[in-house]
Amino acid sequence: MKKILSYFLRFILYLILIAPLLLFIAYGFSTRWFFPAPFPTEWTTSTFDRALNDSRTLTGLRDGLTIAVIVSLLSLALALPAARAMGLRQFKGRQLAWLLLFLPTVVPPLAIGMGLNILFLQLGLAGTIFGVVLAHLIPTLPYTIFTLSSAFARYDENFEHQALALGASPLQIFVNVTLRMMTPSLVVATLFAFLISWSQYLLTLLIGGGKIITLPILLFAAASGGNPSTIGNQSLLFVLPPVLVIAFTARELMRHGEDIREQY
Amino acid sequence: MKKIVYLLVTLSLLLAACASPAQPTGEFDLNNWDSVLSAAKGQTVNWYIWGGSDSINAYVDNFYGKALKERYDITLNRVPLADTVDAVNQVLSEKQAGTDPGSVDLIWINGENFFTLKQADMLYKDWAQTIPNAKLVDWENPAINLDFGNPVDNQESPWSSAQFQFVYDSARMSADELPRSYAELKDWACANPGRFTYIAPGPGGFLGTRFAKGALYEVSGDARQWLNFDQALWDQHSPALWDYFNEMKPCLWRNGETYPKDESELVNLFANNEVDLSMTNDITGAGRWIADGRMPETARAFVFDNYMIGDFNYVAIPLNAPNKAAALVLANLLLEPEFQAAQILPENGFGLGYAIDVTRVTDPAALSALETAASKLGDAATPASDLAKSLVGDSAAEYQGVLEQDWLTFVLQK
Numbered sequence: 115m116k117k118i119l120s121y122f123l124r125f126i127l128y129l130i131l132i133a134p135l136l137l138f139i140a141y142g143f144s145t146r147w148f149f150p151a152p153f154p155t156e157w158t159t160s161t162f163d164r165a166l167n168d169s170r171t172l173t174g175l176r177d178g179l180t181i182a183v184i185v186s187l188l189s190l191a192l193a194l195p196a197a198r199a200m201g202l203r204q205f206k207g208r209q210l211a212w213l214l215l216f217l218p219t220v221v222p223p224l225a226i227g228m229g230l231n232i233l234f235l236q237l238g239l240a241g242t243i244f245g246v247v248l249a250h251l252i253p254t255l256p257y258t259i260f261t262l263s264s265a266f267a268r269y270d271e272n273f274e275h276q277a278l279a280l281g282a283s284p285l286q287i288f289v290n291v292t293l294r295m296m297t298p299s300l301v302v303a304t305l306f307a308f309l310i311s312w313s314q315y316l317l318t319l320l321i322g323g324g325k326i327i328t329l330p331i332l333l334f335a336a337a338s339g340g341n342p343s344t345i346g347n348q349s350l351l352f353v354l355p356p357v358l359v360i361a362f363t364a365r366e367l368m369r370h371g372e373d374i375r376e377q378y
Numbered sequence: 379m380k381k382i383v384y385l386l387v388t389l390s391l392l393l394a395a396c397a398s399p400a401q402p403t404g405e406f407d408l409n410n411w412d413s414v415l416s417a418a419k420g421q422t423v424n425w426y427i428w429g430g431s432d433s434i435n436a437y438v439d440n441f442y443g444k445a446l447k448e449r450y451d452i453t454l455n456r457v458p459l460a461d462t463v464d465a466v467n468q469v470l471s472e473k474q475a476g477t478d479p480g481s482v483d484l485i486w487i488n489g490e491n492f493f494t495l496k497q498a499d500m501l502y503k504d505w506a507q508t509i510p511n512a513k514l515v516d517w518e519n520p521a522i523n524l525d526f527g528n529p530v531d532n533q534e535s536p537w538s539s540a541q542f543q544f545v546y547d548s549a550r551m552s553a554d555e556l557p558r559s560y561a562e563l564k565d566w567a568c569a570n571p572g573r574f575t576y577i578a579p580g581p582g583g584f585l586g587t588r589f590a591k592g593a594l595y596e597v598s599g600d601a602r603q604w605l606n607f608d609q610a611l612w613d614q615h616s617p618a619l620w621d622y623f624n625e626m627k628p629c630l631w632r633n634g635e636t637y638p639k640d641e642s643e644l645v646n647l648f649a650n651n652e653v654d655l656s657m658t659n660d661i662t663g664a665g666r667w668i669a670d671g672r673m674p675e676t677a678r679a680f681v682f683d684n685y686m687i688g689d690f691n692y693v694a695i696p697l698n699a700p701n702k703a704a705a706l707v708l709a710n711l712l713l714e715p716e717f718q719a720a721q722i723l724p725e726n727g728f729g730l731g732y733a734i735d736v737t738r739v740t741d742p743a744a745l746s747a748l749e750t751a752a753s754k755l756g757d758a759a760t761p762a763s764d765l766a767k768s769l770v771g772d773s774a775a776e777y778q779g780v781l782e783q784d785w786l787t788f789v790l791q792k
Contacts, residue, residue: 145671149650156671164432168439170458228471235475323468323481324426324457332429335458339430340642341670 135353141346161343170327171351178312178328179355181243185250185311186304192251193258193303200259201266215259218252226252227320234321241325249321250314254307261306265299301363309356406703408508415450418703422453425708426465427486429458430642433669433727441720442711452704466491469500469696479700484708487694488584489526489775492534495694502695502702506535509706511713514734520771522690522733527607527775534692535709538721538730540659541681541688541769542588543760545667549676550654558683560596564622568629573654575631575638575647578790580782582640585657588687590781591773594619595685604773612780620788627789637790649673661731663759665724679760686768690733715744719751724758 141147142162144154165171200211218226230249231240239245273295277287293300315330322331329352336344406417423446429435435458443454459465465485472480485491495501507517515536517523523530546556557563567574577586595601598615627634631653638644641657648656649672656673660666663679693712695705711717713734721728732748739745752762 146649146674148674149652161432161671164436168435170456228467231468231471232475235472235477240475240477241481319464320467320471323471324424324459324465325481327457332458334460335429336432337430338428338460339432340640340646341430341432341672343671344432 135350138346138349138353141342142350143347145343147342162347165344165347165351170332171329174327174329174332175351175355177243177326178330181246181250181318181326181328182308182311182355184243184247185254186307188247189251189254189258189307190300190304193255193262194300197259197262198266201263202269202271216256219256223253223316224320227317230317231320231323240321241323243326246318246321246326249317250311252317253314254310257306257310258303261303262296262299265296269295298367301367305359305363308359312356313352408505408706411510414703414706418701418707419451421701421704422455423701423704423708424455424457424481424483425486425705426457426459426462426468426482426484428460428462429456430460431666431670431727433666433729437721437726437728441717441726442708445711445717446704446708450704450707452707454708462486462488462491466494469495469698470498472696472698473498473500478698480696480698481700482696483699483701483705484693484695486537487534487692489528492525492692492694493528493775495696496528496531496533500697501533502697502699502705504532505695505706506530506532506709508532509535509710509713511710511734514713514715514738516735516738519735521688525690525692526772526778530692534694535713536690536692536733537712538718538728538733539661539688539690540730541661541765542585542592542686543658543660543663543679543681543765545648545656545658545664545673545677545679546654547648547674547676548678549674550651553678553680556680560593560622560682560685563682564626564629567626570654571629572631572633574629575634575644575653577641577644577657578637578639579785580639583637585641585644585659586637587778587782588659588772589657590619590623590785591777592682592685592687592770593622594773594777594781595687595770597622601685601770601773604777605771607774607776612777616781616784620784623785623789624792634789645672648677660729661722661759661765662724662729662755665756665758666727666729668758669724669727678758681760681764681768684768685770686765687772688765688769689772691730715739715741715748719744719747722751723754724756 140154143157143159145156145158145161147154147156196215199205200208200215227249234240234245234249239248273291274287277291282290313330314328315334318326318328319331319334322328329348333345333348333352336348406413408414425438427438435456438456439454443456446452446454457465462485465482466487469480469482469485472478472482487495492501506512507515512535515522522536525534544556555566557566563574576589577583579587579590591604594615595604597618598604598611603611630637631647638647641659644653644656645667647653656664656667656677658664658667658679660679664673664677667673668675668677693709695702695709699705715734718732718734720726722731732752736745736748736752739748755762
């Protein structure tokens with residue numbers, strides 16, 4: 115009985131997770147689906163063909179991915195030292211440092227974006243991939259730092275000391291001890307950064323100034339027209355990369371979890 | 379660790395290098411069109427345009443994009459916007475930062491945004507009546523030389539025209555059941571409770587504001603008196619307008635407690651059989667909505683006998699546009715009789731009317747193309763004679779804000 119209940123609950127959970135995707139598929143591949151028809155009556159791939167034949171879709175996919183990958187790597191590199199200090203050290207002004215690092219999550223991105231756009235225009239960074247990457251670091255860094263610092267709080271520096279005593283170089287220690295022990299948290303932090311950057315609309319729009327087109331820009335433009343077919347297929351294109359990335363990292367994390375279990 | 383820092387520095391330098399350098403502005407003399415054409419050659423025109431309609435996007439790419447490339451060696455970069463105000467904000471930010479050349483070459487602009495940029499002195503001047511096809515435009519017509527009550531002042535060029543209309547589904551209703559005035563509409567709505575609603579007047583609910591202005595014209599009995607702003611006139615007639623809406627309110631969809639916020643929401647209610655009437659601004663009536671798959675193929679447009687507001691829409695060039703020559707060529711191309719004829723055909727997906735005055739076209743082939751196109755608006759359009767009979771102009775810009783604000787107070791919140 116308990117088993118049936120657990121299967122049932124699991125089924126409901128999967129259904130909740132997958133229902134929006136099914137709806138996107140139903141809308142994305144049909145047209146003129148009006149009430150009271152329970153299922154689409156006219157199936158078509160025409161909106162999909164149109165999206166794929168529009169060079170903006172592929173550019174948006176490419177630029178969005180490029181930006182998201184660079185942002186994930188950069189925010190990791192920037193967050194790692196900060197998180198280490200916050201997680202392992204006690205120092206004066208630590209609370210203030212936390213506040214500063216978390217400020218971007220409470221200040222509305224519109225307020226940041228408008229001012230930043232003017233500054234970036236003066237610096238010649240607006241409308242460039244690099245400018246958009248820098249702007250995306252604002253919302254991604256708090257999350258990567260928080261994820262990594264909580265991992266560092268559970269981190270035992272004595273492993274590093276031991277490696278040092280055994281004659282390892284600082285680089286060897288960093289690669290073979292620090293990075294290795296931090297891998298699961300690093301993966302999760304990168305994933306956060308990737309997802310936040312990938313779904314940025316406002317900062318990309320403001321800093322990109324129309325020169326940098328990513329999928330969210332296309333998705334928002336389509337959504338403003340309210341055509342369910344277009345929104346459906348744009349949404350499918352939009353969720354595809356994150357779903358693939360999550361599926362991949364989930365597998366890696368599970369494998370890694372088994373590695374750790376074997377060690378102990 | 380040092381290596382990583384080096385790597386990052388190199389990476390950021392590389393990225394900064396990848397950023398495309400600003401294109402030099404080609405020199406040209408506006409009075410010498412050949413010099414404009416040669417300056418525009420090889421340029422990319424960045425057209426910031428609302429991107430919410432698949433069929434309009436496709437029309438812009440397929441018609442103007444192709445012609446610009448083939449005839450003038452200009453690349454069209456259509457930048458899809460969720461809201462035109464985004465392009466305006468970009469130009470204003472560039473002004474504040476002192477960026478010239480900026481990034482926006484041409485904007486499909488509405489009256490409010492035009493006014494904002496004009497006030498900020500960020501529009502390219504003295505060009506709209508100089509481009510070759512400006513001679514096809516009736517610049518004496520106040521509906522053209524005033525945009526939303528503001529003088530156009532040679533700072534924007536018309537693209538197309540529009541007129542307010544209603545849409546019904548011929549599979550659900552027959553043409554003789556249709557109301558033909560605001561008074562009849564109220565009776566019809568109360569005879570069919572819950573089957574009518576209108577778009578909330580306000581920002582984004584532009585068609586709703588237009589619907590309400592038409593009602594104002596009818597209850598006051600005259601459209602022309604609203605051309606100039608007069609507070610006393612407003613105070614005299616607005617109570618009757620709110621009475622009209624409040625009497626209609628209990629008969630509306632959801633008893634008038636909530637209203638669709640834009641055209642798209644009303645179209646969805648209509649298509650999903652929740653209400654029986656929708657609204658449109660297109661000269662092809664329901665044609666574009668049918669082409670977009672948003673309305674059943676049996677949708678048809680119709681008008682009342684009077685007070686159906688029509689106007690023109692425009693494109694403008696920012697003062698700091700990086701490719702002004704190419705923007706001028708594109709603005710001129712929009713008025714080319716060949717493309718004016720193409721834009722009103724429902725199968726091409728744009729659906730708005732002529733900006734040019736057809737009687738000024740001298741080339742017989744172009745003239746006959748325009749006349750043929752006008753006769754092929756399709757079944758989903760309102761007959762041209764009905765449109766012409768009911769056409770009235772918009773009111774002074776000041777009424778817009780007053781009407782939207784008072785509607786909230788006296789109708790929605792009542």
